[in-house]
């Protein structure tokens with residue numbers, strides 16, 4: 098049973114064990130709750146025996162009081178066991194579940210995040226794990242506990258009198274079949290509803306993130322109207338779902354109630370025919386008052402367990418995604434980055450890089466230039482194994498990077514991307530991300546070198562100022578300088594700069610370029626810049642166009658090439674600098 102539960106609900110080994118234990122304890126509790134029924138039966142038999150002229154062993158009231166108290170202690174003990182077995186274990190398991198999902202996300206390639214809806218992922222980690230907590234502590238153990246205990250009790254009662262047992266238990270399979278039969282229909286609706294809910298959370302997230310653009314374009318009202326419609330649709334479908342679910346579960350529970358009537362009718366008939374005596378009828382009638390209770394909640398739980406299976410399905414999808422793995426130790430010979438006939442596609446269909454080959458040498462600045470969408474940023478990300486290539490090979494110091502664990506590989510890279518991500522933490526900690534063990538002095542030295550000091554000093558608490566989510570309180574140029582400070586602090590042998598100076602004004606740009614010159618000394622540098630004057634000092638230029646290397650050489654060589662892309666881009670940019678807006 099443990100293995101079955103573990104597989105079915107995608108649990109850890111310990112989770113499987115705990116759940117099996119919880120099912121066992123729930124079964125015992127349900128059986129334990131039948132004991133008071135036995136005591137009542139004994140008591141009533143003793144009470145009615147004289148009226149039927151039957152001699153049965155009689156006990157004093159004191160014995161019944163003692164038995165009643167013992168029952169209370171037993172039930173308390175079983176409930177206590179159940180609480181421990183279900184609640185405590187379920188919180189441990191859901192914590193393990195979240196940790197293992199987070200571990201999985203850490204190892205997944207970025208292509209996975211491109212394919213998946215981010216709110217869907219957040220729901221899987223947060224809401225689905227919370228739902229599993231409830232499933233683990235209530236739905237699953239209570240359902241299986243009820244089913245197993247009912248089978249055991251039914252077995253016992255069948256051995257006493259099969260006709261009465263049949264009259265008592267026939268509604269059980271009917272009620273379960275009724276609930277089960279409606280599930281494929283409800284499952285389809287639940288899947289559809291999940292999509293609608295995701296559309297709403299996506300919409301809310303998008304609205305908050307883009308509030309500035311929506312307002313600037315006078316679109317907030319219309320956007321919110323669209324969102325309102327989606328929310329109302331979700332509300333309607335939630336009510337419909339609850340209604341459908343309620344109708345079928347209640348119908349199944351009503352079927353169970355019919356069992357009391359059939360037990361009475363069948364019992365009276367059998368008593369009249371002399372097949373059973375009054376006391377046996379009494380026993381089945383008392384049992385009928387209790388035997389359906391766990392089944393009533395089991396029917397509600399059955400529905401919830403099916404919803405749990407949908408949640409498990411979603412979790413399994415994330416768990417089964419292939420992760421990026423590799424050696425956790427690498428010994429490169431130098432730090433040349435070499436692209437050999439590299440092909441890559443984000444979607445698995447349309448190629449973004451076709452057959453790219455070039456070498457970025459250690460100690461040199463290699464600039465990637467070319468028209469927008471040519472694949473420059475993609476190539477830089479592939480060099481750091483953010484994605485796995487579909488064809489060819491990328492090596493760092495002769496080592497195939499696809500064989501190296503991404504975390505180990507990234508120890509060799511300092512990266513400054515166009516989109517700087519800052520965390521809701523102090524400036525000091527945001528820079529320290531470059532090297533966790535750096536001292537405050539080292540952080541401050543890096544900040545000075547990246548020309549951050551002037552603006553940090555003006556912040557209310559200097560380095561200890563919390564800069565808000567994603568550095569909301571900083572300008573684009575300030576954010577980019579913090580990112581450069583991080584890279585300086587990390588001081589890795591490979592430096593990837595993707596439009597690193599794009600958000601800087603002229604004065605800061607020259608200062609930061611000085612800092613970058615210190616940063617890149619003796620290192621392998623891959624530089625992406627749209628401004629041709631930024632790349633003019635590079636050792637080598639690779640021109641990427643539509644996923645292919647269109648030209649490569651030194652800036653001096655390429656500028657002389659008649660009809661060349663680099664030459665044309667340089668000319669166009671010097672012309673555009675003369676552009677004045679005529680008003």
Ligand SMILES: Nc1ncnc2c1ncn2[C@@H]1O[C@H](COP(=O)(O)OP(=O)(O)OP(=O)(O)O)[C@@H](O)[C@H]1O
Pocket residue numbers: 211443444449467468469470471472473474475476
């Ligand atoms: N995460 C992604 N998922 C799917 N397609 C992507 C993704 N990132 C980029 N692309 C596509 O890959 C192609 C190359 O994009 P890339 O950003 O590498 O070009 P680029 O040369 O750096 O462009 P730019 O100069 O405008 O920054 C483009 O067609 C782009 O739409």
